[in-house]
Amino acid sequence: MAHLRVLSAGPGATIQDGGRFGYRRYGLTPAGPMDWVAFRTANLALGNAADAAAIEVGPGGVELIVEAEAPVNLAFCGGGFTWLRGGQLVGAAARLSLAPGEILSAQPGVAGIFTYLAVAGGLRTPVELGSRATYTRAGIGGLNGGLLRAGDLLPLDVAGGSGEGDAMIVAPWLRPDLDAPLRVVLGPQDDYFDPTARDLFFSAPFRVAAGDRMAYRLDGPSIAQSRGYNIVSDGVALGAIQIAGDKKPLILMADHPPTGGYPKLGHVARADIGRLAQLRPGRACHFMEVAAETAREALLRLENEVATTTNFCRPLRRQVALDGVAAPDRTTWSAAGNRHPR
Amino acid sequence: MPTAPRFLPAGESALVVEFGAAIDPALNDAVHAFDRALAQAVIPGVIEAVPTYRSLMIHFDPRQLATDTLIEQLRRLTVAPETFAGTLAQAKHWLIPACYEPPHDEDLAEVAAALDLAPERVVALHAGATYRIYMFGFAPGYVFLGGLPAELAISRRPKPRPPVPQGALLIAGGQALIANRPMPTGWYNLGATPALLFDPQRTPPVSVDLGDRISFVPVDGATFASLRQAVAEGQPVIRQKA
Numbered sequence: 001m002a003h004l005r006v007l008s009a010g011p012g013a014t015i016q017d018g019g020r021f022g023y024r025r026y027g028l029t030p031a032g033p034m035d036w037v038a039f040r041t042a043n044l045a046l047g048n049a050a051d052a053a054a055i056e057v058g059p060g061g062v063e064l065i066v067e068a069e070a071p072v073n074l075a076f077c078g079g080g081f082t083w084l085r086g087g088q089l090v091g092a093a094a095r096l097s098l099a100p101g102e103i104l105s106a107q108p109g110v111a112g113i114f115t116y117l118a119v120a121g122g123l124r125t126p127v128e129l130g131s132r133a134t135y136t137r138a139g140i141g142g143l144n145g146g147l148l149r150a151g152d153l154l155p156l157d158v159a160g161g162s163g164e165g166d167a168m169i170v171a172p173w174l175r176p177d178l179d180a181p182l183r184v185v186l187g188p189q190d191d192y193f194d195p196t197a198r199d200l201f202f203s204a205p206f207r208v209a210a211g212d213r214m215a216y217r218l219d220g221p222s223i224a225q226s227r228g229y230n231i232v233s234d235g236v237a238l239g240a241i242q243i244a245g246d247k248k249p250l251i252l253m254a255d256h257p258p259t260g261g262y263p264k265l266g267h268v269a270r271a272d273i274g275r276l277a278q279l280r281p282g283r284a285c286h287f288m289e290v291a292a293e294t295a296r297e298a299l300l301r302l303e304n305e306v307a308t309t310t311n312f313c314r315p316l317r318r319q320v321a322l323d324g325v326a327a328p329d330r331t332t333w334s335a336a337g338n339r340h341p342r
Numbered sequence: 343m344p345t346a347p348r349f350l351p352a353g354e355s356a357l358v359v360e361f362g363a364a365i366d367p368a369l370n371d372a373v374h375a376f377d378r379a380l381a382q383a384v385i386p387g388v389i390e391a392v393p394t395y396r397s398l399m400i401h402f403d404p405r406q407l408a409t410d411t412l413i414e415q416l417r418r419l420t421v422a423p424e425t426f427a428g429t430l431a432q433a434k435h436w437l438i439p440a441c442y443e444p445p446h447d448e449d450l451a452e453v454a455a456a457l458d459l460a461p462e463r464v465v466a467l468h469a470g471a472t473y474r475i476y477m478f479g480f481a482p483g484y485v486f487l488g489g490l491p492a493e494l495a496i497s498r499r500p501k502p503r504p505p506v507p508q509g510a511l512l513i514a515g516g517q518a519l520i521a522n523r524p525m526p527t528g529w530y531n532l533g534a535t536p537a538l539l540f541d542p543q544r545t546p547p548v549s550v551d552l553g554d555r556i557s558f559v560p561v562d563g564a565t566f567a568s569l570r571q572a573v574a575e576g577q578p579v580i581r582q583k584a
Contacts, residue, residue: 024392024401026540026548027482129542138482138523140542188350188358230515232365233479233486235392235399237356258392258399259479267353270404292409295354299404 002068006152010060015142018051020131024258031133035274038078042118044309045075045095052122053132063105071097073120079112093169112278121157167313181288182272189263194226213255222247236260239268269295349413360397369396379421433553435583440558441566442533449530467491473556483522483540490518498528509534536569
């Protein structure tokens with residue numbers, strides 16, 4: 001049986017697939033990747049289904065070793081992380097074939113919070129309630145419902161793998177403009193805020209104060225409600241901008257509860273959720289109002305772009321030594337070109 | 343029957359069908375009736391719906407459905423509240439063991455003091471009521487109940503308290519709640535049930551249903567412990583009222 005063994009994992013590394021659907025009515029979050037754009041790109045680079053189970057690596061990084069009889073095809077991208085193969089710099093976004101015993105590790109770069117490591121065929125960890133996505137607060141999915149830890153053994157699909165060959169992934173959507181406004185669809189409780197408060201929300205700069213897989217809290221001007229901040233519990237969707245008693249926006253992310261009792265001014269467009277997920281605490285952001293249909297068009301356009309990932313996999317030529325033995329991976333390209341802009 | 347619902351966008355991938363803003367059995371009936379009608383209609387692109395006290399959130403795939411198209415289809419939906427009323431008449435009434443003794447009664451004294459009631463009176467009121475299941479939500483298997491006696495109306499804590507234990511029986515804001523997972527909360531913990539109403543190995547994962555009735559049956563600490571043991575061995579500890 002082929003495996004990846006976790007040698008070390010910092011805080012925040014989990015197994016995620018496209019998400020767990022159909023159970024929100026029972027109180028279960030869909031979970032799934034924080035940055036769906038990078039997650040799908042890693043899967044598609046391998047010819048996987050876009051929502052196959054992969055590793056979401058958080059700010060603590062990860063180190064893994066291939067335990068298999070044959071080479072394993074992997075792809076990684078997102079968050080401008082630095083990936084190392086056997087201690088040698090590879091870059092931030094690539095597809096590689098790793099031999100048994102080879103070690104791959106990731107460390108955060110200058111910006112970004114989450115990077116994704118996909119394996120050909122997808123991880124074969126147990127399916128729970130229809131999904132492999134980890135929801136740590138309920139201990140569901142992933143490996144025993146928890147964060148990845150040193151010693152964890154992640155089963156692979158030995159039959160999987162397109163074997164397309166080593167390549168760097170040069171997809172432009174992996175380098176989004178982190179300073180562009182985050183698009184927001186108003187509602188459902190925009191009527192809890194008067195026009196002055198709404199205008200302030202869409203004109204003022206905010207800063208990410210803190211965040212985790214459940215929610216990002218923003219610092220900035222106070223956005224006052226005109227009708228109090230208690231509502232009778234109502235549904236909550238990904239990207240909901242909830243404003244509670246402290247009058248500061250709280251944006252609900254992948255592990256959001258499916259219901260909540262605070263007014264929601266609007267929702268961050270799905271097209272911009274991955275970009276928001278990558279904003280580190282301290283980073284500035286601002287918002288722009290769009291119609292639901294505009295947000296939908298933006299999402300479909302981005303999804304369509306991401307679907308063309310294989311067109312952006314540039315084959316990696318290895319230097320071959322004179323005696324015909326492959327030299328260590330020394331490539332002519334630099335990791336810097338694949339990082340997020342400052 | 344409440345008036346026609348409001349359709350409120352929640353991003354480009356979800357829509358709220360709002361029947362009202364209050365905790366009210368008639369509103370909740372309308373929500374559940376609409377939920378059933380939607381399930382029967384099978385609109386392509388609808389992923390799932392989440393009923394709450396007073397609204398239904400519909401999650402959909404924006405590749406298959408635009409918000410406006412979905413609203414048009416929902417306006418054409420035939421909702422038969424009578425059908426749901428009929429279903430409600432067959433709703434189950436569950437008897438759920440509950441222990442209000444230490445260490446399970448974490449906030450009982452605090453609630454009694456705040457409401458100027460004897461702790462025994464608080465327990466008698468909580469255990470003497472018949473509740474209706476309005477919604478699940480917030481966290482896996484959290485069961486939100488209506489029917490808390492008015493004497494037990496206490497507002498939420500200004501600041502959350504540390505996590506309650508599994509099975510905690512919470513009250514706040516005129517509502518009652520069974521907490522099936524430890525979570526920090528702004529509610530007050532009166533006791534605990536040994537029953538675990540959420541089990542991811544089961545389909546559906548919650549063993550009670552929307553619209554069902556619930557009553558709590560007080561048990562002592564020793565019975566609580568033996569029932570928890572029974573739960574661990576896979577035996578059911580909740581039963582239907584005869």
